[in-house]
Amino acid sequence: MLKSVIKGFSLLELVVVLAVMGTLAAVAVPVFSAVTDNSSSGALQSSADALMKAGNGNAQSDTADAGRGVTIADIDISGSNDAVLSGGVITVYGQKDQCIQISVSGTASDAKFVKSDIRTSSGVQTDTTGKVTSGTCAA
Numbered sequence: 001m002l003k004s005v006i007k008g009f010s011l012l013e014l015v016v017v018l019a020v021m022g023t024l025a026a027v028a029v030p031v032f033s034a035v036t037d038n039s040s041s042g043a044l045q046s047s048a049d050a051l052m053k054a055g056n057g058n059a060q061s062d063t064a065d066a067g068r069g070v071t072i073a074d075i076d077i078s079g080s081n082d083a084v085l086s087g088g089v090i091t092v093y094g095q096k097d098q099c100i101q102i103s104v105s106g107t108a109s110d111a112k113f114v115k116s117d118i119r120t121s122s123g124v125q126t127d128t129t130g131k132v133t134s135g136t137c138a139a
Contacts, residue, residue: 037096041118044094047082051075051090052102052113072104075113081131091137097121099137 054076075090077083083092090102099121105114116137124135 040095041098044092044098044100044118047080047094048092048100048102048115051077051080051083051092052115072102075102081129084132084134086134091121091135093121093124093132093135093137094118097124099135101137 052075072085072088072090077085077090080092082094083090088103092100092102094100097120098118100118101116103114103116104112106112120138122136122138125133127133
């Protein structure tokens with residue numbers, strides 16, 4: 001009569017595999033979190049830059065041509081779901097409670113668009129289509 005042999009993994013081998021997987025997960029999760037934070041900040045910067053370039057009418061710089069007499073109305077935010085115009089300032093909202101404000105500085109003959117650093121947002125409200133309708137961007 002033939003002897004049947006059942007092959008499998010021992011308990012020790014399974015514990016070692018679980019320990020290795022746990023170590024890899026402990027290293028990978030913080031790295032993944034940092035990468036997603038950086039990508040959301042980059043997306044916010046990109047949205048603000050696109051709006052500024054659209055308002056400036058050129059893709060050469062982040063400031064408008066001197067003497068052009070720019071206004072905040074030069075920036076068309078109708079196609080943006082994450083931007084709100086309020087009080088002469090455009091606020092672009094991003095993920096992770098971040099925002100950037102775009103304003104116009106200078107006089108009418110020497111005006112330029114100015115973009116703030118990334119700030120903290122709160123109280124962001126959206127409509128049924130997902131377009132941001134209001135919020136607060138910390139100074």
